[in-house]
Amino acid sequence: GSSGETDIENSPVDTVGGEEGEGEMYGETNMEIHNATLSGSPKAREKEFFNPMLNENQKLAVRRILSGDCRPIPYVLFGPPGTGKTVTIIEAILQVFHALPDSRILVCAPSNSAADLVCLRLHESRALRPGTMVRVNATCRFEETITEAIRPYCRDGEDVWKASRFRVLITTCSSAGLFYQIGLRVGHFTHVFVDEAGQASEPECLIPLGLVSDVSGQIVLAGDPMQLGPVIKSRLAMAYGLNVSMLERLMSRPAYLRDEDAFGACGAYNPLLVTKLVKNYRSHSALLALPSRLFYHRELEVCADPTVVASLLGWEKLPRKGFPLIFHGVRGNEAREGRSPSWFTPAEAVQVMRYCCLLARSVSSQVSARDIGVITPYRKQVEKIKILLRNVDLMDIKVGSVEEFQGQEYLVIIISTVRSNEDRFEDDRYFLGFLSNSKRFNVAITRPKALLIVLGNPHVLVRDPCFGALLEYSITNGVYTGCDLPPELQPLQK
Numbered sequence: 279g280s281s282g283e284t285d286i287e288n289s290p291v292d293t294v295g296g297e298e299g300e301g302e303m304y305g306e307t308n309m310e311i312h313n314a315t316l317s318g319s320p321k322a323r324e325k326e327f328f329n330p331m332l333n334e335n336q337k338l339a340v341r342r343i344l345s346g347d348c349r350p351i352p353y354v355l356f357g358p359p360g361t362g363k364t365v366t367i368i369e370a371i372l373q374v375f376h377a378l379p380d381s382r383i384l385v386c387a388p389s390n391s392a393a394d395l396v397c398l399r400l401h402e403s404r405a406l407r408p409g410t411m412v413r414v415n416a417t418c419r420f421e422e423t424i425t426e427a428i429r430p431y432c433r434d435g436e437d438v439w440k441a442s443r444f445r446v447l448i449t450t451c452s453s454a455g456l457f458y459q460i461g462l463r464v465g466h467f468t469h470v471f472v473d474e475a476g477q478a479s480e481p482e483c484l485i486p487l488g489l490v491s492d493v494s495g496q497i498v499l500a501g502d503p504m505q506l507g508p509v510i511k512s513r514l515a516m517a518y519g520l521n522v523s524m525l526e527r528l529m530s531r532p533a534y535l536r537d538e539d540a541f542g543a544c545g546a547y548n549p550l551l552v553t554k555l556v557k558n559y560r561s562h563s564a565l566l567a568l569p570s571r572l573f574y575h576r577e578l579e580v581c582a583d584p585t586v587v588a589s590l591l592g593w594e595k596l597p598r599k600g601f602p603l604i605f606h607g608v609r610g611n612e613a614r615e616g617r618s619p620s621w622f623t624p625a626e627a628v629q630v631m632r633y634c635c636l637l638a639r640s641v642s643s644q645v646s647a648r649d650i651g652v653i654t655p656y657r658k659q660v661e662k663i664k665i666l667l668r669n670v671d672l673m674d675i676k677v678g679s680v681e682e683f684q685g686q687e688y689l690v691i692i693i694s695t696v697r698s699n700e701d702r703f704e705d706d707r708y709f710l711g712f713l714s715n716s717k718r719f720n721v722a723i724t725r726p727k728a729l730l731i732v733l734g735n736p737h738v739l740v741r742d743p744c745f746g747a748l749l750e751y752s753i754t755n756g757v758y759t760g761c762d763l764p765p766e767l768q769p770l771q772k
Contacts, residue, residue: 339553359724360560465491476501605752607760647674649689691726695734
């Protein structure tokens with residue numbers, strides 16, 4: 279196993295005891311780490327990270343979680359797009375497991391797919407002995423839907439009482455309710471990690487949190503309050519705030535707020551409570567600049583593999599060579615079929631298909647169909663685009679709503695915004711429907727690694743603050759093409 283990772287020398291807590299920081303800041307369970315740390319400088323133990331590729335910020339987060347200094351209030355790992363949030367959580371789980379022999383760890387996520395991913399990554403780390411980790415599923419889940427690699431962990435989880443004796447348990451937030459049913463004592467788990475915490479509603483998030491001691495238990499919430507929140511269908515529930523995740527609500531509380539004066543030296547947040555990851559390993563700088571400015575205080579750093587993100591800079595269809603963004607203005611007619619409430623724009627669907635064909639059959643920069651994703655907010659538009667792509671033998675291109683793309687990345691993303699009616703002024707929010715949600719916008723434009731193509735009607739989109747900013751960014755960088763611009767944007771054209 280690994281000895282402790284507590285970074286006492288850089289600890290912001292000036293302790294009362296001897297110079298190495300005896301006693302008061304540690305709970306009982308943390309004494310082992312404390313003693314391990316005294317045996318030598320933590321600096322010498324860099325090699326003890328299970329994942330040697332972690333950056334400094336990620337390592338800092340792991341050390342903070344391991345120190346337990348913030349207990350009992352939740353520690354937040356704020357992970358903007360492509361910054362390696364899950365990688366960091368995996369390392370923290372492994373460190374807690376090995377450094378604190380008495381720890382019992384509950385790891386939750388709002389969805390099965392997210393919980394499965396954590397299980398798979400822990401399995402791949404090869405750092406947990408067999409019989410250590412278990413994946414507990416809801417009784418209604420079918421085995422066919424589960425990846426081969428994690429099925430053995432699921433079988434161990436079939437008897438909930440037996441499962442509760444494992445040291446690392448993985449489940450969805452709502453299935454953590456099974457442990458209440460078997461009468462597991464509060465405080466049984468020493469650590470609870472919630473990954474993708476921004477997508478869990480607060481009551482859902484509280485299910486696992488109720489199983490740790492409110493004195494010595496440690497809670498870690500990992501996610502991004504600027505990306506999609508929980509899916510709430512009831513208008514009434516939304517009006518009362520059920521669509522605000524616990525992560526997002528905490529991040530707006532005084533203890534968790536940005537304070538550049540107080541914490542400027544350590545990332546603008548209180549380092550005891552929040553680590554914000556800022557190194558983005560996904561996107562080209564031209565694609566990262568706008569979301570970084572709109573949502574992340576211009577703090578995101580471009581750290582992606584240059585060979586990947588620059589792979590399409592020479593594509594013959596780019597309006598500006600070396601700048602992998604296209605905003606293609608389309609003034610089509612929007613339509614609905616029969617009684618369907620779902621919109622589609624034939625002109626945009628055809629344009630999407632054209633771009634897909636151009637990319638898949640390009641001479642200079644051919645792109646495999648599996649590397650292209652098409653995001654569009656309306657189910658009808660999804661259907662129309664899929665039909666067109668089937669006709670040109672490009673069925674492998676994924677087409678779906680923003681929700682279906684959260685957490686994923688593609689070499690190329692094409693966004694079809696659909697809404698085109700220019701005279702429905704009464705309620706801007708209604709007529710932009712889907713688009714008026716900045717979180718959806720953020721998720722959509724942060725999926726691509728090497729190329730983003732946006733199709734839409736500038737006369738409509740100029741009224742949405744996010745798409746308006748994207749239009750300005752595209753025009754000033756010379757990558758706008760297509761229909762005439764609305765008068766207020768024309769002066770920006772060179």
